[in-house]
Amino acid sequence: SYVIDQQAVVNPMLTQMQASNIGQTIVDMSSYTNRYYTTNNGVNASNWLMQRWATMAGGRSDIAVTQYTHASWPQKSVILTITGTDNPNEVVVLGGHLDTINQAGTGETTKAPGADDDASGIASLTEVLRVMIASGYKPRRTIKLIGYAAEEVGLRGSQDIAQNYKANNVNVVGVMQLDMTNYKGSADDIYLFTDYTDSAQNTFVGNLITTYLPTLKIGHDQCGYACSDHASWNSAGYWTSMPFETAMGEDDPYIHTANDTYANTGNQADHALKFARMALAYAVELGSDGP
Numbered sequence: 636s637y638v639i640d641q642q643a644v645v646n647p648m649l650t651q652m653q654a655s656n657i658g659q660t661i662v663d664m665s666s667y668t669n670r671y672y673t674t675n676n677g678v679n680a681s682n683w684l685m686q687r688w689a690t691m692a693g694g695r696s697d698i699a700v701t702q703y704t705h706a707s708w709p710q711k712s713v714i715l716t717i718t719g720t721d722n723p724n725e726v727v728v729l730g731g732h733l734d735t736i737n738q739a740g741t742g743e744t745t746k747a748p749g750a751d752d753d754a755s756g757i758a759s760l761t762e763v764l765r766v767m768i769a770s771g772y773k774p775r776r777t778i779k780l781i782g783y784a785a786e787e788v789g790l791r792g793s794q795d796i797a798q799n800y801k802a803n804n805v806n807v808v809g810v811m812q813l814d815m816t817n818y819k820g821s822a823d824d825i826y827l828f829t830d831y832t833d834s835a836q837n838t839f840v841g842n843l844i845t846t847y848l849p850t851l852k853i854g855h856d857q858c859g860y861a862c863s864d865h866a867s868w869n870s871a872g873y874w875t876s877m878p879f880e881t882a883m884g885e886d887d888p889y890i891h892t893a894n895d896t897y898a899n900t901g902n903q904a905d906h907a908l909k910f911a912r913m914a915l916a917y918a919v920e921l922g923s924d925g926p
């Protein structure tokens with residue numbers, strides 16, 4: 636349910652979250668020449684993320700990391716699963732995409748660092764994971780963190796996964812997409828996009844922000860098209876939210892170029908930390924609901 640009642644668990648975790656950790660993950664991921672869905676770099680970046688999350692999860696028998704093989708391209712999606720304790724069949728999904736693109740065309744040696752789009756989202760989720768593990772948090776529901784392949788070429792990785800979950804009747808109770816979290820281009824802090832998302836869940840996410848991050852300003856906007864992986868889940872009939880870094884039209888001008896670098900978001904991850912904290916609250920509040 637959308638009742639907010641986990642303050643005793645969430646608040647101590649929020650204080651542990653650090654922008655420097657997020658920044659390091661952005662630097663690591665954007666050091667690949669590109670992460671395009673068909674290049675060796677793109678394949679290697681997926682393998683790197685799997686290894687990174689698996690190393691973090693090492694000691695936990697309730698956490699598994701797998702790669703999802705897509706039939707028609709080589710880059711795999713990465714799925715980390717924290718199996719719930721007494722309500723494991725209800726699943727909470729948080730995602731971002733691990734691929735990048737250069738609008739001029741992306742070959743093996745084309746630069747597409749994708750620091751903001753979307754290393755920032757993956758890095759925000761990785762800090763959520765680190766703090767959940769550090770605090771020994773065990774959700775009652777299952778929580779899945781997903782690094783989608785092939786988002787830039789038509790939301791193809793998330794489409795595969797969302798349709799597969801629908802076909803298998805996986806009971807996903809909520810989906811949050813983090814695509815671009817570190818470029819502060821607008822007056823407000825977090826923009827809840829209203830198209831291809833669920834209004835009731837958006838209200839819940841807004842309430843999470845006012846409850847746990849009361850200094851942040853909330854905006855609302857629309858993409859006007861299926862602008863990230865939440866749209867794949869929405870069209871499969873699942874409830875989604877897409878908190879975005881700016882208002883429409885004030886978004887990061889460097890994306891899909893060789894200049895989407897950590898330096899071009901100020902060599903810091905303070906904006907992304909807001910999204911990481913929001914995502915942590917979302918994961919724990921939804922993840923703590925029993926059957």
Ligand SMILES: N[C@H](Cc1ccc(I)cc1)C(=O)NO
Pocket residue numbers: 752786787814815857858862863879882883884886890
């Ligand atoms: N088009 C999306 C990014 C994007 C999303 C919303 C807005 I407003 C502007 C830009 C993308 O490239 N996702 O990978």
Ligand SMILES: [Zn+2]
Pocket residue numbers: 752787890891
């Ligand atoms: Zn993009």
Ligand SMILES: [Zn+2]
Pocket residue numbers: 732752753786814815863
């Ligand atoms: Zn993106």
